[in-house]
Structures are given as structure tokens and as C-alpha cells.
Amino acid sequence: MSEIISISVDVMGGDTGPAVTVPGCALALERLPNTRFILVGDETQIKAVLENYPELEEKSEVIHTDVAVGMDDKPSQALRRGRRVSSMWVALAAVADKRAGFAVSAGNTGALMAMARFALKMMPNVSRPAIAAIWPTIPGESIVLDVGATIGVDSERLVDFAVMGEAMARALFGIERPSVGLLNIGVEEVKGLEEVRIAHRMLRSSNIPMQYKGFVEGDDIGKGSVDVVVTEGFSGNIALKTAEGTAKQFAAYLRSAMSQTFLSRIGFLLARSAFARLREKMDPRKSNGGVFLGLNGIVIKSHGGTDAEGFAAAVALGYEMTSNNLLDNISADLTLHRASVDAEAETGQEGEKQDK
Secondary structure: OOOOOOEEEEOOOOOOOHHHHHHHHHHHHOOOOOEEEEEEEEEHHHHHHHHHOOHHHHOOOEEEEEOOOOOOOOOHHHHHHHHEEEHHHHHHHHHOOOOEEEEEEOOOHHHHHHHHHHHEEEOOOOOOOOOEEEEEEEOOEEEEEEOOOOOOHHHHHHHHHHEEEEHHHHHHHOOOEEEEEOOOOOOOOOOOHHHOOOOOOOHHOOOOEEEEEEEOOOHHHHHHHEEEEOOOHHHHHHHHHHHHHHHHHHHHHHHHHHOOOOOHHHHHHHHHHHHHHHHHHHHHHOOOOEEEOEEOOEEEEOOOOOOOHHHHHHHHHEEEEEHHOHHHHHHHHHHHHHHHHHHHHHHHHHHHHHOO
């Protein structure tokens, strides 16, 4: 039997709190029986829902706290008011104390990132965090990072994101050498910001266990041209929100087209199974959950407006990352990258000495 993994949950996070997070944990337990849960939040509210799920109740510890971070709270405000006492902080502290393998929250993204950095600290040699999202593609899925944690980064941080992204791809997809691309406005060497071009040259000469494919463009994300797409948080978040909006727009167009005439309604009935497969493929709940990378612990951010199915998917994502030793993979690859950079620097210094 696999090792039991404990999961700490900010039960009060999200738009509806325990009404979604507790049933979501119950669904996750059905699919992942070798798990236990630390449910953090208002004990009265939690137990009112938990009593409907006896199997989850048996495998859960409830930790009471009166304080919950609001969805509109600013990160600085959340830290002042909720540090050490909020459901979000206590859930993160369980990971820091090694009582849980990872934490899940559907709460305020900015507050969660700020608290996670305080509670868990950054990994050695990583100065900026990233949020990695699972992106549905034509052939399957890919990973895109950063989608909103860090706005504007230099070339070294982009390389860090690439290292963390390929380690996540190996853990999640089981790929020995994931393909990685840098998001740019074109594939030509001369295009894009200087920091992106520098990162491109660094990755091209790196000995990290990845297949670096060079620059990719926005349309390559949905095509699944690479396993990992690397960018900074501003453009990554715009890409994410644009894709979400486009999916909703397409669904609205399709519903309208299928209901306009009698023949189109007949056509819909005849193609119902095909539309069901399309709906399954485009269901945002299936890819719910962003992974906070660069921290000394695994934190999963669920969408605040998701339902129990979506929250269960976020829990499953954290389970995969933990059981496949994501942090060890990232640490090993970052060490390999730093060693490569140091070796190149020493070679350059030796060359300069010889020239003199």
C-alpha cells in the first residue's frame, strides 16, 4: 500500500467555503483512499457539512480558527490580520511543520502567495515564485508558467521557471525529458524583449534534462507544441484569462447555433455524444488548480468559484505533485543548472586569463 499523504485544506477559502471544499475533499478521498485531511476553518460550519460524509469525517482532523481571509483582502492586509491565526495560514503552517504533504486553498490568490512565502520560504537560489497552470491542448495537456505570481522578470528568473516547469512536467506527465518553449512574439532569434532573448540563449546551452524547443507563440499553447510554456506573470495571466474567455465565447456561439432552427436542433440530437466529449474536453474543472512553484512546500490554488468536482481535481493535482517528489526534482535540476552556470563562468575566466 502506498504511503498515506496528509492534505491540509483552507476550508473557508473560495466563494462558498465549506459547502464546496468539504464535498470536494470527500470526492478526492473516494479517488485517493490513501489520504488524510486536516480541515482548517470554522469548526461549526465544517462539521455541519462533514457529518454528511462519514468516511471523510473518519479520516479528517478539524482545526478551528475564527479568522478567514476575504476574497477582496489585499495581501498586506491579509498578512497583518490573518498571519498565524487565519485558516489560510494554519493550513500552510501544517506543510511547513511537515504535518501535511501539501496545502490546498480556493481563497484570495495574492494573500495565499504572500502567506505562503512567509510560512514556507523560498527554495535556495530561487528568488521569485511562479504559478503553474495545467492547460488543455489538442493532443492532451501542457503546463504554462507563470500565470500571475510575478510581473516582469529577468532572464535568470525565466530560466528558473523553465527548470521548475520541466520538473513539474516530469512529475505530472511522466515524461523523462519534457519539451520546453519560451513564449515570445515570434520564433525568430531577433524578436522579443532582451531578457527573453538572453534566457533563450541560456536555455539553449543548458544541460538540464529537457528538450528546449526555443521560442513559441501564443497559438502554440493550445496546439500543445511543447509540454511546458514559460513566460512571466503579466503575459501569462493575460493568456490564461483570454483562453478562459474564448472558451466561454465558443460555448455561447455553439449553443446559439444549435438552437436557431429545427434542423440544427435535430443535428444537435444526432451529434449529442460528440458534443458530450467536447464538453468533457473543455470542462475547466478537469484542469482546476495552479501549483505555486519555488517554495519549500507544495501549495495548490483552486479557482474560487469552482464546485466540488473542481476542488477534488485541485486536491488530486497536489497529490500527484507530492507522490512524485516534485520538490526533490526541482531542487536537483536547479542544482544541475547552477553547476552548469558556474562551470561556464569558470571556463570564461580561464579564457580571459589565457588571452592576457
